[in-house]
Structure formats: structure tokens, C-alpha cells
Amino acid sequence: MNYTIHKLTELPDTLLPRLAEIHMGDRGLLSKLGYPFVLRYFEAAHKDPRVIGVYVQENDSSDVIGYGIASPEPESLTSQLTTDKGWFIKQIIKLLFTRPLVFVQLTISSITIKGQMNQTDSIECVYFSVDPNFRGQKIGRTIQKALMDEARKAGYKRMFASIETWNKASLSATLSNGFTIVKTFREGQYLRHRMESKL
Ligand SMILES: CC(C)(COP(=O)(O)OP(=O)(O)OC[C@H]1O[C@@H](n2cnc3c(N)ncnc32)[C@H](O)[C@@H]1OP(=O)(O)O)[C@@H](O)C(=O)NCCC(=O)NCCS
Numbered sequence: 120m121n122y123t124i125h126k127l128t129e130l131p132d133t134l135l136p137r138l139a140e141i142h143m144g145d146r147g148l149l150s151k152l153g154y155p156f157v158l159r160y161f162e163a164a165h166k167d168p169r170v171i172g173v174y175v176q177e178n179d180s181s182d183v184i185g186y187g188i189a190s191p192e193p194e195s196l197t198s199q200l201t202t203d204k205g206w207f208i209k210q211i212i213k214l215l216f217t218r219p220l221v222f223v224q225l226t227i228s229s230i231t232i233k234g235q236m237n238q239t240d241s242i243e244c245v246y247f248s249v250d251p252n253f254r255g256q257k258i259g260r261t262i263q264k265a266l267m268d269e270a271r272k273a274g275y276k277r278m279f280a281s282i283e284t285w286n287k288a289s290l291s292a293t294l295s296n297g298f299t300i301v302k303t304f305r306e307g308q309y310l311r312h313r314m315e316s317k318l
Contacts, residue, residue: 120177120256124265127165127172127188135161137183138174141248147283148228148309149246151221155210156200163199164188170196171242171273173265175249175258187247187262189270189278194232196245220308227307240276244293260292267296271318278318281311 130138139158143150149157164170169192175185190196201207214222236243247262267278280298282289290312298314305311 120253121179122175122177122184122258124173124175124261126269127170127174127186130165130174130183132165134174134183135165138186141183141186141250142246144251145246145248146286147246148221148224151218152214152225153210159200159206160196163196163202164190167196167199171266171269173262173269175262177253182250184253185247185249185258185262187244187266189242189244189266191239191242191275192236193243193245194236197229197232224307224309228309231304231306235281236279238277240274242270242273242275242278244278244280247289247292254288259288260295263292263296267316267318275318278316280314281306282314284310284312 136158138161139154142157142161143154149160164172167190170188170190172188173186174183176182177184211222214225244263244266247259247266249259249262270278278298280293282293284290284303293314296316298316300312301315302313303310304313
């Protein structure tokens with residue numbers, strides 16, 4: 120299968136829902152918040168000039184089949200979810216009634232990630248994801264490698280990632296790309312490895 124990796128800045132706005140759809144296959148907190156949050160998150164990432172992002176397009180069909188994003192300040196991306204106060208309050212009230220445990224986790228995660236990225240030469244690999252129909256073909260590993268290359272070109276010296284300990288594919292990709300585990304920590308219901316690589 121042939122595919123091309125593009126910079127996220129080249130993605131037309133009309134394809135943002137496709138990225139959000141792929142992200143819904145991730146078992147992390149953002150997808151648990153629901154599709155409206157995921158779409159808003161990708162809209163914010165697409166507009167943020169500090170985000171380094173890539174997406175993968177299958178050559179024959181032109182379908183988008185994966186993406187990766189990195190940010191020097193992941194907190195600023197999540198905080199953009201609150202920009203439209205009316206929308207945010209409505210979504211949070213809905214969440215409180217329908218999925219209270221996800222609300223509790225959101226609070227814990229917001230506190231945990233505060234100050235996690237405090238070095239100016241570092242960037243976080245925030246998410247990378249591949250459409251389930253195209254997994255296991257080294258695309259995920261290639262996406263993360265592309266993020267590392269772009270981050271290096273942008274002058275960053277180190278990349279960090281937090282990966283849930285059960286996530287064998289993500290861990291294998293990240294270890295293959297030269298990361299090492301620097302610590303293992305609990306973030307509410309999640310047990311994560313904090314991983315780091317020089318760029
Ligand atoms: C994580 C993810 C992006 C990996 O993408 P992928 O294209 O399927 O993975 P790759 O084919 O590049 O394989 C990467 C490594 O994981 C291994 N792997 C792939 N699928 C695996 C599986 N189901 N179980 C165990 N290991 C697996 C591969 O053998 C490879 O190992 P190697 O680098 O030592 O050779 C993909 O599984 C995914 O989208 N998951 C949902 C979203 C997610 O969890 N993202 C990461 C957290 S931010």
C-alpha cells in the first residue's frame with residue numbers, strides 16, 4: 120500500500136472531521152469526552168502555529184488514514200476547548216449527567232499535565248493514530264518518526280510522550296523510534312509511561 124505523509128498545515132478544513140473520526144478509535148480521555156470535543160480539539164490544533172502535525176493519505180483513494188500531532192504546550196491546546204464558554208459549559212453539564220467518571224478523570228488529567236512540559240527545547244508527541252483498517256503496517260511508527268523529524272527541523276531538542284502501559288502497539292512504535300521510559304505514573308484511571316527521546 121502506498122501512502123504520502125503531508126504536513127497538517129496542508130490539510131483542508133473540510134477533512135478535520137475525518138481526523139476526529141480516526142481519533143475516536145483511540146481509547147484515551149479525549150475520545151471518551153465525545154466527538155464534539157474531539158472535533159474542537161482538532162480545529163484548535165489545525166489553527167495553532169506551534170503545533171507540529173502530519174497526516175497520511177493513501178495514494179490510490181486519497182483517503183486520510185492516519186495523523187500525528189505534537190505540541191510544545193499541550194495544555195494550551197486543551198484550554199482552547201473552553202474558548203466558547205457557552206458551548207463548553209453545555210458540554211460539561213451533559214458530561215456530568217451522562218458520564219460523571221469521565222468528568223472526574225478530566226479534572227485529574229488537567230491537574231496532572233499542568234507544568235509537565237516546562238523546557239523550552241522540548242515538544243510533546245500528543246497523539247498519533249491510524250485508521251483500524253490500516254494498522255499493523257508500520258504506518259503509526261512512520262507517523263511518529265515524521266513528527267520527530269519535523270520537530271528537529273523546527274529546532275526542538277527532545278520529544279516526550281505519555282503512553283498507557285497496556286498500549287503495546289503505541290509503546291512498541293515509540294520504543295522503536297528511540298524513546299526510553301523515564302518514569303511510570305498514575306493519572307486517575309490511567310497508568311502511563313513517561314517517555315523521552317533526543318531529537
Ligand atoms: C498506536 C498506533 C498508532 C500504531 O499504529 P500501527 O500503524 O498499527 O503500528 P505499526 O504497524 O507502526 O507498529 C508499531 C509497533 O507496534 C507493534 N504492533 C502493532 N500492532 C500491535 C498490536 N496490536 N499488539 C502489539 N504490538 C503491535 C508492531 O509490531 C511494531 O513494533 P516494532 O516497532 O517493534 O516493529 C495504532 O495502533 C492506533 O491508532 N491505535 C489507537 C490510537 C492510539 O492508541 N494511539 C497512541 C496513543 S497516543
